[in-house]
Amino acid sequence: MDLGIYIHIPFCKRKCNYCDFFSRCDLKSADAYTKAVTAALFEYSKLCKGRTVSSVFIGGGTPPTVGKDNLLSITKAVFDNFSVDKDYEFTVECNPETADGDLQKALYSSGVNRLSFGLQSHDDEILKFIGRRHSAKDFQNAVMTAKDIGFSHINADIMYALPKQSKKSLEDTLDFALALPLDHLSLYMLKIEPGTVFYKTQSTLDLPSEDDVCDMYLDSIERLRKAGFYQYEISNFAKAGCECRHNLKYWRGTEYIGIGPAAHSYFDGYRFSNPKNTEEFINSPKILPKDHADCKKILIKEAEEEYIMLSLRLTRGIDKHEFYRRFGIDFDEKYYKKLEPFIESFHAKKTDVGYALTPKGFLISNYIISDIIETE
Amino acid sequence: MEQSERQKKIRNFCIIAHIDHGKSTLADRILEYTDTVKQRDLEEQLLDNMDIERERGITIKARAVNLEYTADDGEKYTLNLIDTPGHVDFNYEVSRSLKACEGALLVVDATQGIEAQTLANTYLAVDNDLEVVPIINKIDLPAADPLRVQKEIEDVIGIPAVGCPAVSAKTGLNISDVMKKIISDIPSPKGDENAPLKALIFDSYYDSYLGVVVYVRIVEGKVRPHDMIRLMNSGAEFEVVETGFMSPFNLCPQEELSAGDVGYITASIKDISDTRVGDTITTAENGTSEPFPGFKRALPMVYSGIYPADGSKYGDLRDALGKLQLNDAALVYEPETSAALGFGFRCGFLGLLHMEIIEERLEREFNLDLITTAPNVIYKIVKRGGETIMIDNPSNYPSPEEIEIAMEPIVNASVITPVEYVGSIMELCNDRRGVYIDMKYIDDTRAELHYKLPLNEIIYDFFDALKSRSKGYASLDYEMSGYEESRLVKLDILLNGDMVDALSFIVHADNAYARARRICEKLKDNIPRQLFEIPIQAAIGGKIIARETVKAVRKDVLAKCYGGDITRKKKLLEKQKEGKKRMRKFGSVEVPPDAFMAVLKMDE
Numbered sequence: 001m002d003l004g005i006y007i008h009i010p011f012c013k014r015k016c017n018y019c020d021f022f023s024r025c026d027l028k029s030a031d032a033y034t035k036a037v038t039a040a041l042f043e044y045s046k047l048c049k050g051r052t053v054s055s056v057f058i059g060g061g062t063p064p065t066v067g068k069d070n071l072l073s074i075t076k077a078v079f080d081n082f083s084v085d086k087d088y089e090f091t092v093e094c095n096p097e098t099a100d101g102d103l104q105k106a107l108y109s110s111g112v113n114r115l116s117f118g119l120q121s122h123d124d125e126i127l128k129f130i131g132r133r134h135s136a137k138d139f140q141n142a143v144m145t146a147k148d149i150g151f152s153h154i155n156a157d158i159m160y161a162l163p164k165q166s167k168k169s170l171e172d173t174l175d176f177a178l179a180l181p182l183d184h185l186s187l188y189m190l191k192i193e194p195g196t197v198f199y200k201t202q203s204t205l206d207l208p209s210e211d212d213v214c215d216m217y218l219d220s221i222e223r224l225r226k227a228g229f230y231q232y233e234i235s236n237f238a239k240a241g242c243e244c245r246h247n248l249k250y251w252r253g254t255e256y257i258g259i260g261p262a263a264h265s266y267f268d269g270y271r272f273s274n275p276k277n278t279e280e281f282i283n284s285p286k287i288l289p290k291d292h293a294d295c296k297k298i299l300i301k302e303a304e305e306e307y308i309m310l311s312l313r314l315t316r317g318i319d320k321h322e323f324y325r326r327f328g329i330d331f332d333e334k335y336y337k338k339l340e341p342f343i344e345s346f347h348a349k350k351t352d353v354g355y356a357l358t359p360k361g362f363l364i365s366n367y368i369i370s371d372i373i374e375t376e
Numbered sequence: 377m378e379q380s381e382r383q384k385k386i387r388n389f390c391i392i393a394h395i396d397h398g399k400s401t402l403a404d405r406i407l408e409y410t411d412t413v414k415q416r417d418l419e420e421q422l423l424d425n426m427d428i429e430r431e432r433g434i435t436i437k438a439r440a441v442n443l444e445y446t447a448d449d450g451e452k453y454t455l456n457l458i459d460t461p462g463h464v465d466f467n468y469e470v471s472r473s474l475k476a477c478e479g480a481l482l483v484v485d486a487t488q489g490i491e492a493q494t495l496a497n498t499y500l501a502v503d504n505d506l507e508v509v510p511i512i513n514k515i516d517l518p519a520a521d522p523l524r525v526q527k528e529i530e531d532v533i534g535i536p537a538v539g540c541p542a543v544s545a546k547t548g549l550n551i552s553d554v555m556k557k558i559i560s561d562i563p564s565p566k567g568d569e570n571a572p573l574k575a576l577i578f579d580s581y582y583d584s585y586l587g588v589v590v591y592v593r594i595v596e597g598k599v600r601p602h603d604m605i606r607l608m609n610s611g612a613e614f615e616v617v618e619t620g621f622m623s624p625f626n627l628c629p630q631e632e633l634s635a636g637d638v639g640y641i642t643a644s645i646k647d648i649s650d651t652r653v654g655d656t657i658t659t660a661e662n663g664t665s666e667p668f669p670g671f672k673r674a675l676p677m678v679y680s681g682i683y684p685a686d687g688s689k690y691g692d693l694r695d696a697l698g699k700l701q702l703n704d705a706a707l708v709y710e711p712e713t714s715a716a717l718g719f720g721f722r723c724g725f726l727g728l729l730h731m732e733i734i735e736e737r738l739e740r741e742f743n744l745d746l747i748t749t750a751p752n753v754i755y756k757i758v759k760r761g762g763e764t765i766m767i768d769n770p771s772n773y774p775s776p777e778e779i780e781i782a783m784e785p786i787v788n789a790s791v792i793t794p795v796e797y798v799g800s801i802m803e804l805c806n807d808r809r810g811v812y813i814d815m816k817y818i819d820d821t822r823a824e825l826h827y828k829l830p831l832n833e834i835i836y837d838f839f840d841a842l843k844s845r846s847k848g849y850a851s852l853d854y855e856m857s858g859y860e861e862s863r864l865v866k867l868d869i870l871l872n873g874d875m876v877d878a879l880s881f882i883v884h885a886d887n888a889y890a891r892a893r894r895i896c897e898k899l900k901d902n903i904p905r906q907l908f909e910i911p912i913q914a915a916i917g918g919k920i921i922a923r924e925t926v927k928a929v930r931k932d933v934l935a936k937c938y939g940g941d942i943t944r945k946k947k948l949l950e951k952q953k954e955g956k957k958r959m960r961k962f963g964s965v966e967v968p969p970d971a972f973m974a975v976l977k978m979d980e
Contacts, residue, residue, distance in 0.1 A: 006940060189935035214930045235935050250940045264940045271943060294943070309949060310942065345907055367907075367932040370952035 008260030009060040017131035020193035022262035023061040034070035038077040045081035055246035064098040096142040097134040114153035122176035155184035183242040317356025393483035394491035401545040442621035456638035476593035479507040479562030486520035492851035516544035567635030573597035582702035588645035600632035604660035614643035676724025683720030685745035696742035756783040783859040793850035808833035892922035902971040905929035
């Protein structure tokens with residue numbers, strides 16, 4: 001069985017102003033943390049006999065902040081303990097300023113074959129304002145270094161709806177990225193979350209209007225398509241065949257285990273997550289699904305809802321035949337009536353195998369999905 | 377008339393006060409002092425039996441309790457304390473409770489002084505020939521000024537207050553002074569025990585085992601189990617099952633009740649509407665021929681539509697209203713159907729507080745989710761051709777060409793306020809179409825304003841506006857004065873071109889445009905964006921006078937689900953789904969229940 005591994009590195013030099021992911025800026029426990037991760041990998045590997053790891057993703061936080069040696073012992077622990085598919089995908093998330101040639105080379109030699117860099121914007125003023133510590137030039141250098149070392153799969157994270165960002169600025173950011181040797185782009189809408197710097201200062205932020213934000217999204221989809229990057233998920237774009245396999249596991253109901261504080265798992269029919277507490281993870285990492293306080297068995301009814309909710313994030317959409325195979329239910333009979341108004345309003349469309357949302361529909365996907373799914 | 381020795385040892389009294397002046401706390405202390413209740417049994421404000429009363433610190437229904445008190449000289453007395461409602465909605469009930477007493481303790485807050493309801497209730501007590509015993513409360517507070525308040529009582533009400541007890545009901549300070557005053561100042565009851573039975577109903581409640589328990593003051597004669605009694609106003613006759621006294625925790629059966637006593641009667645009465653407050657009980661044969669004067673049915677002043685948020689709960693709502701009515705004869709309701717809200721009830725209340733209490737009890741005690749339409753008063757319409765109709769539901773309001781004269785209820789309102797807020801309050805009263813009558817200065821710092829105000833202007837949020845303009849110091853009292861001709865129009869609300877009957881309301885023509893605009897704005901804020909643009913329009917007759925638009929939803933997406941955290945997304949969607957379930961669908965437009973309340977809170 002196919003398995004994905006997500007490893008969370010909960011450290012950053014500094015948190016970005018928009019970020020609500022779990023990370024701390026105190027690096028003292030980086031070594032102890034790495035040991036805990038390798039130990040957890042070892043424990044999990046015992047549960048995962050018979051499963052083949054086809055994707056690994058080290059994210060954060062900022063993974064390089066734990067240092068080259070620590071990162072390498074983590075990658076090594078993966079390969080040492082798990083049966084890894086021949087055709088695997090192994091991504092490490094890096095910030096442009098922390099991933100020098102030395103580190104990149106070491107990762108490449110250890111088996112990492114995909115890098116993901118946060119660009120966010122090509123405009124240095126915006127970068128500074130949102131709390132990034134790199135320039136567009138740093139990003140360009142990091143990507144060119146990666147390319148020279150031999151990485152053929154490189155992703156850039158780009159954000160829109162940022163303060164001070166115009167439509168033109170976003171277009172320029174996309175063009176800037178498209179000129180570089182990337183094969184994948186993640187385009188995330190800024191959402192101001194509680195617990196962030198922006199949350200506190202939001203009344204003073206010069207944010208684009210809702211209409212502009214929607215235009216930014218729809219225009220970007222077109223722009224990227226013309227450049228050969230096809231949308232496959234609400235926020236993800238790739239050259240043909242270069243979709244992030246790890247990412248797709250989340251939307252396709254494939255198993256993944258999450259290691260580290262705040263990391264989520266879907267394993268053996270259970271969903272669970274680790275507490276947002278680095279010390280707790282270091283001192284007593286939990287392995288078995290049932291050891292996690294929030295562990296929940298996903299029963300068939302809920303799996304059906306999840307399928308709809310997750311599939312509709314993908315351009316591939318819902319596959320009626322797959323739906324019938326998995327749940328024994330005729331999708332049209334049960335759901336078409338609810339989907340119909342959205343098809344009529346061009347927020348959704350019929351596909352060869354079923355139904356998918358259109359770009360306009362993705363923008364209101366919460367609205368649509370909450371109309372379609374049933375809850376008790 | 378000769379008083380019996382028994383009667384000489386009885387004191388029947390009530391406590392009157394403005395809200396928050398400490399009436400219920402004082403009642404608790406008296407209970408405690410007489411050892412009727414041990415301190416450990418004493419829940420705060422014991423006489424208020426209902427949760428809502430305790431939370432709001434107000435008494436909704438009168439309650440009575442029988443106390444034994446041994447005076448310093450060793451004499452034993454029977455005290456009957458009757459707690460009265462302290463809100464203008466329940467003025468009639470207050471007046472009946474007063475009729476059961478010979479005296480009233482007038483509690484005045486030593487920091488606040490006299491308020492509008494203090495005056496209104498005191499006058500009511502004086503009109504009923506009660507001996508009024510002033511008591512100054514809250515003297516433990518730093519801002520207390522008992523001497524100023526004492527002077528105010530003498531100057532404004534004109535009753536002697538020198539040497540009146542100054543107490544802290546909260547701490548129990550000087551409660552013994554109150555007890556002494558009750559014995560020395562309040563007259564003991566009179567009344568011929570051998571005359572035909574004449575008893576006044578001042579309260580009643582429904583008990584599922586005993587039937588209706590009727591609280592009475594025996595004025596003349598005696599009553600005992602197996603007597604056949606007749607309720608003079610309703611004409612209903614019953615055989616008495618039990619008579620007795622009320623203790624704070626239970627009923628204590630007694631062989632009989634006789635003139636001067638305050639007690640209860642049960643007679644297997646099934647329907648509380650047979651035992652209206654103010655009615656007179658006598659014996660079925662050889663009874664008195666003279667009932668108490670002044671009996672009236674408490675008439676609803678404010679009407680509103682109450683609907684279950686979930687249409688399938690209609691039956692539950694009907695049962696719940698039925699149960700509430702068992703204890704509350706002032707609540708009236710009848711089924712109505714709204715195109716917008718489905719099946720529900722048009723309910724009549726004594727006032728806005730009464731309405732809120734009923735709503736709250738329905739939601740809390742019966743676990744119902746309700747949609748309530750804007751409250752309205754009863755309009756009187758003389759149609760062309762001379763027929764007069766009363767309108768308690770805006771949906772039934774005739775079209776303009778059918779109307780000869782439209783009339784609305786008017787109240788005489790009295791507002792007592794610190795003088796610095798007089799200007800602002802006059803402005804408020806003018807805004808609400810008030811007609812100035814006069815103003816009196818109570819003392820250097822406070823004034824009493826009299827206005828004629830249309831009832832429909834004060835049922836929404838007048839009280840809140842009054843409080844906010846006076847930093848909470850102004851108080852309000854009002855009484856119905858009758859109907860007056862008025863230029864009224866019916867305002868209809870259209871969503872996506874369809875009229876929503878439950879949102880229609882009646883308004884004075886001069887205010888129609890402003891109200892219409894505000895309602896459209898409010899609705900726009902309260903109706904979430906949907907798949908299509910939704911026009912909101914306000915119309916009089918066929919003419920659109922205001923319009924807003926709810927734009928179509930464009931953006932409602934969770935862009936990132938990081939690290940496979942899909943539980944968060946799931947929760948979000950489930951919450952959204954729940955929100956949608958609560959909505960009411962009008963044509964293609966979904967409206968959340970809160971939107972119906974938006975019309976109520978227009979003046980924020």
